[in-house]
Amino acid sequence: MMNTYIPNERLEKVTILKKYRVLRSSLKDTTSEESKKLFRKAFSLAVDAHKDMRRKSGEPYVYHPIAVAEIVAKEIKLGTTSMIAALLHDVVEDTDYTIEDIRDMFGEEVANIVYGLTKIDDIVMDENQSIQAENFRKILLYTVDDIRVILIKLADRLHNMRTLSSMIPEKQWKISSETQYFFVPIAHRLGLYSIKSELEDLAMKYNDPITYANISHRLKSSYSLRQNLIEDFTKPIIEKLEQAGIEAEMTSREKSIYSIYQKMKRKNIDFDDIYDIFAVRFVFDSPPELEKDICWRIHTIITSLYKTNESRERNYLTNPKANGYQSLHVTAMSNAGKWIEVQIRSKRMDEIAERGFAAHYRYKEENRTPVEYENRVEDWLERVREMLKSEDTNALEFLNEVKMNLDLKEVVIFTPKGDRKLLPKGSTVLDFAYTLHTTIGDQCIGAKVNYNIVSIEHVLQSGDQVEVITSKKQFPKTEWLSIVKTAHARENIKDAIRSEQKKQVSAGKEQLKQIFSELDIPYSKDNIGRIQADTRIASVAEFWSHIAQGVISFDRIKSIFKGKGEYRDVQKKIAEGLKEKSLDKLIYEQLEEKPEVFFLDETSDSIRHIIASCCSPLPGDQVVGFQISNELIEVHMTNCPKATEQMSKFGNRIIKAKWYNDQDIGFLSGLSLTGFDRMGIIKEIVDIVTQQLDLNIRTIEMSSKNGIFTGKLILYIKNVKALNELIEKLLTIEQIEQIERIAPGV
Template sequence: PYIYHPIAVAQIAAEEIGLGTTSIVCALLHDLVEDTAISLEDIEREFGKKVAKIIDGLTKISGVFDYNSSLQAENFRKMLLTLADDVRVILIKLADRLHNMRTMDHMPRDKQLKISSETVYLYAPLAHRLGLYAMKSELEDLAMKYMESDTYKFIAKKLNEKKAERELYIKEFVEPIAEILDGQDLDAQVYGRPKSIHSIWTKMRKKNIPFEEVYDLFAIRIILDSKIEHEKADCWKAYSIVTDLYHPNPDRLRDWISSPKANGYESLHTTVMGPKGQWVEVQIRTKRMNEIAEKGFAAHWKYKESSSDSGLDLWIHKVRELLSNPESNALDFLDDFKMNLFSDEIFIFTPKGALIQLPLDATALDFAFEIHSDLGAKCIGAKVNHKLVPLS
């Protein structure tokens, strides 16, 4: 019956995103205005202004998003205006979408495809941008289940066939690490985590290789229980333990602890040569970092006091700027926003040593505009690493 869906959405908001009371109330009420005779005024009277505002945002964006019509892009623009206002609208919308995706089995095929393509196009990148990695992976996997069902079943079957073998390998790999961590009084959980079907498929397509040649079907995670002031040192200590045991690939070290990703993600990634000559990805982070990686935005606010103004706040500020630009039409805006969602960033240092993040494939001119619009309008050439380069 009707009530199951709002309860499930509220549960996702609470357990998987870690939202608070107001959001849970809104998740329970999110379809009311649209599906019943109850009005926004009724909700405001019963639950207050804040709840009414979030419900209003959710009602406005319930129109299904379809990328070939400008009207729908307008709808989407509304959704982002509410994002700039109150991120909880988007987070509840994501919970709503996740529950829809989990319960789509008995829907007509055309609906499944429409909802899935929308999910891949918009909601999964949005979850990624807000730092909700677990949700992003599940949304992509579920969409793939409907859009590429043969490939999905093929990879799932292959993963299942080798499951016992993989688990044994992980156990062998992890035991010596756990032992030394323990000996050095580092309180840590060490475990293997399978990669999502979608990410395995992406890798097969990107590198044009069969399933058998994808070596990283799982990653090892080391989650340390550290005090904030010791986090960095503890993570590097764990890194040193891992690389003493297993030879690292020097090209594959990623340090997102010293410079976190724009969506708040912090972690230390390395790829090492494990037993039987197999490359294994190891991710090292603390409990706090892990919560931010799993729950993204919501956890980010929780720890807000300790961290400086992060990339996430800057991103929301950017979205506000994009929205307040009256010239852009809705579809341009959508593409612009989509560009902003993809989190592949490049880092550029200004001559004074300030660090600036831009999307992948940005040009020297983008960099000039990022520093100041006057500079962008007037600059005539650029130097990268002391060499003259074209502006474009």
């Protein structure tokens, strides 16, 4: 239970002063007197601007920007300018100060960072737009010019997640879903491992609290066993390192709760079966030119002491990950019979592994960043710039593009001359063609991959050698957009299509004038608008192009204007519909007696709800509703991946939902069963379901191979309690080893 905060202004002033001293101690020794003055000025302004504001917990609001500045300084290790911007990041958004005030007091650099961090709140949104996506787009727009914008935003989000317990549940779901969907991949792409892991765990804590608590308990209860295992394993390695004159610090780290859960789910294994719940790390200090040599010397010592698993060895020294991560990994068998992962790296590599692009800037100043790493930093920013160039891509499409390009998995492709090209995993021949040159991409008709002819859709594998085949008669097509994976290729295709469409605008207008003349219809803005509304083509250029090419035919246009009377009737119905009460009003009226929750039952004719097929929640599950129309709510489990995505994009559509206790309705649910096959096992399953529990089976599927059976049971069930009772009874059947809940459509 959360402690209640009791305001005390005298104590709060003392606390703020202490926080100032702690934060001031984070200033670097090289900080100039002018920068120190600006820091003091920013701290004073933040305290004054937020003096009448409090957080949901009851604490003074200024505690938040101070905490963000501390994360920026101590955990991301940015400089004074970033600390100043962090202190001021909410001033323009939440107070009467303007961005011009910040510019006058602190200069252009700080003002630009603060503006990039200020949310958009003055735009009119339609139902297909997302204010969250618009804000993400703005953040990245300023990030491509100054990466500190996104680094400070991550610090802001981290502190908000650390203090999320004071929020109401639907706010917790919205914020944690945004975090999981957008901020975690960004932190991962930027190489901020520690922040990424903590954000994942905190998001899971609110979206799936039961699983989170279970894994957390298992980690705590097995801690002492792991420590003994680590000590026994590392002792002989440390002795050998000392004999070889290698000074290396040994540490260990646990996998995050979220990554443990993902591995359990992905590999369908139990907590006790995960061998790499923790890893041992050896970190040494050396000049960059000696790093790889020392890594391999430590590797040799480990392999001389223990048996290793060659299939688990990873060399990220010569082939760093896309976020710049460098390390040498080896998995060794301990004397206790447990596999242990060992990570070997220099201090420079370790700092980049933990703090990613933020560490890059410090090493860049010291000329200690490898060229290949710096290129990877700029490569990702260039991808974002490419995506921002598109003028007709809405914020949601942009967000999806960014998500796709946050993927760290890459493939190495070779040109016929042996030049290496890095592409995201899943890239096609067409993606590769556009990396060579825009014209080559535009004219690509296929390729020779390892001397075999393939189509433009062919997905490339790491190590492929590719020779692109072109034709001057080829031209980019709209369907190409579904073939490519990279933003660079997508934007070039869009540019080519837009250019061609513009040429056809005048031809389309002349064509429509002729059609209207033949149909005796006035050539007017309203009549053109009717065709656009009927065809639902949002792009003006595409609309005229379709008319010029005959895609929107004479007969189609004739049919649109043929039934004018019917059209007026439809318009009248729409107008009448708009006069009806909105969903918000209906919910308000229904919840007058208990306004904090929307009950899911069948009593309302005006407000309907449907059960989401992706997760199929049952009464008793923790659920959240989404307003998908004026009369309809879609109900998801709060830990459903689709719900996470929707909450991250359309937080304003969240409806807090609760099951009506007295309803007696059968909900469609599913179970997957796995075990060892034997005679009579299906009969025992059916007897429990139909005879003992009196449940109605919709479908049952069973198959057996090599003595192992798998099955799927789809049935109608009242609630989670009844489902759990069924699972418990089925697990008593001899040789059933595992039962998992699934969506009925799986």
